[in-house]
Amino acid sequence: MRQKKPAARDSRTARRSEERKATSRRRGLLGLAALAVVTLLAAGLVARGGHGGHGGDGGAEAGSAGTSRTSPSPEAVRTEARGRPSASTGAGKSPKAKPSKSPEMSASPGPGPKSGTGLFTTASASGGLVGHGATVRRYTVQVEGGSGISATEAARQIERVLADPRGWTANGRDSFQLVGSGPHDFEVKIATPDTVDRLCGQAGLDTHGEVNCDVGSQVIVNLKRWLTGSPEFSGPVEEYRALIINHEVGHRIGHGHETCPGAGRPAPAMMQQIYGLKGCAPNAWPYDRNGTYLGGPAVA
Template identity: 45%
Template sequence: MKHRRRKHRRARRRRRVLVIPCLAILGVCLAGVFAVTRQDTPEPAVPAAHKSRPSPTTPASTPPQDSSPSTTPPSPRRSPSPPPAPRVPQHGAGTFTSAAGSSEAVGHGRTLRYVVQTEDGSELTAASVADEVERILADSRGWTRSGVAFRRVEGPPYDFRVRAATPDTADALCAAYGLDTQGELNCNVAQTVVVNIKRWILLSPQYEGRPADYHAMIINHEVGHFLGRGHRGCPGPGMPAPVMMQQIKGLHGCIANPWPYDDQGDLITGPPVPP
């Protein structure tokens, strides 16, 4: 009986010896598994939207703005000032200088010799006016179509002269033959075509911005008088005005025209106007 008890106790001791190391090994294994599990499981990430979302009361990218409307009126823009009108001397010295040199005859028929002069103190040069007169009288739409030729000369003998004069002098030259040019108009008296430099420089409303055409109208009108042509009226609304019409006084429905003839060589005319 005693022998069985001792044998039993020895068996229990052996089982305890075996169980303790196994428990220790099992504990080490469980600890390792737990450690690996903690290392391999990432920490949940905070959503990016949550990290960058600004405070709803103080926006990060928009500065506070004053919601009250501006009461300051915009500054008015100034319109550009028109350029000043060219200066036109009212009177000059009363003496004249002739353009130097001469030109070839232009046109066919009887040759008319002419001189171009400008008043001293008028601020126009005789050469510049002579260039314009030569251009006008040589044009195929001009008076050469009537069977005459023109040649500019420097001095006598000549058939007529073109004088560019200040308003006061132009009035005096025209008034000597009973014409009232009112400080504005041009005239032809005897052998002289008188050009008022006021209109030559400032033009007329009918030819605004067209100095070459206005100069042609003046020269052709007054040379036409020298050739014996009288005043004409408007032939009809929308038609070109005859160069012998007093266009500076109004077009009366016609279209401004500086030439005696059209491109086909036909005379542009209208009803005669009583003197």
């Protein structure tokens, strides 16, 4: 019996050794599992951080003094349907205007090029202050290279729209001034459809080559709409351009969308006339010649 005791002790020693080895293996496996979890978590955090870090970077192509950068901002939602591209003056259909039999009525040119250089020329034209309001907004006019239109000519047309007595200066609060350089509050950019899609798309807007948008400090006008108006607009293209400017600048100075105030009455300039006039007459101006606001009920 005494000869068997060492064997028993050896057996117990062997079992304890195996138990220690098993414990060591379990700890090793647990350590590897923990390391894998930490690695996966770290990878997930890096992926989320990398994606979100580019969300606010909407840089346009640099290359000229007229080129701006866009970024999501309160201005970016002041488009049709609060964040959709502007359809009041585009989207294949556009607001109708009263037919004009004036000899000054001009035929619409072709739609112009689909794409340009992506670089903008700022009109050197400047003008005097228009309006008597205490709030003065200075603006520049910029035209994309390759669009085939004159920046100076476009600037003068826009200046006439904002100076018209039927325009926003009739509210007695807002004044405007065209500037060719220096500090300004917003830019009106006339761009080819592809460039409009790129600039507006940087703010998450889908303009599908057809419509305008209002992004950051920019009113971006689609060249196609500027040149051809819309098949639904029966007046001269110059009147259609007035609707583009009045609607977008209206958003810029704080106006939301409105709807028809009653059958036969002028459609508000802030109405999405493209979706139907609801019995109203087409109209491009926020005020009439007597200074009466041509508004309607607000659209929620």
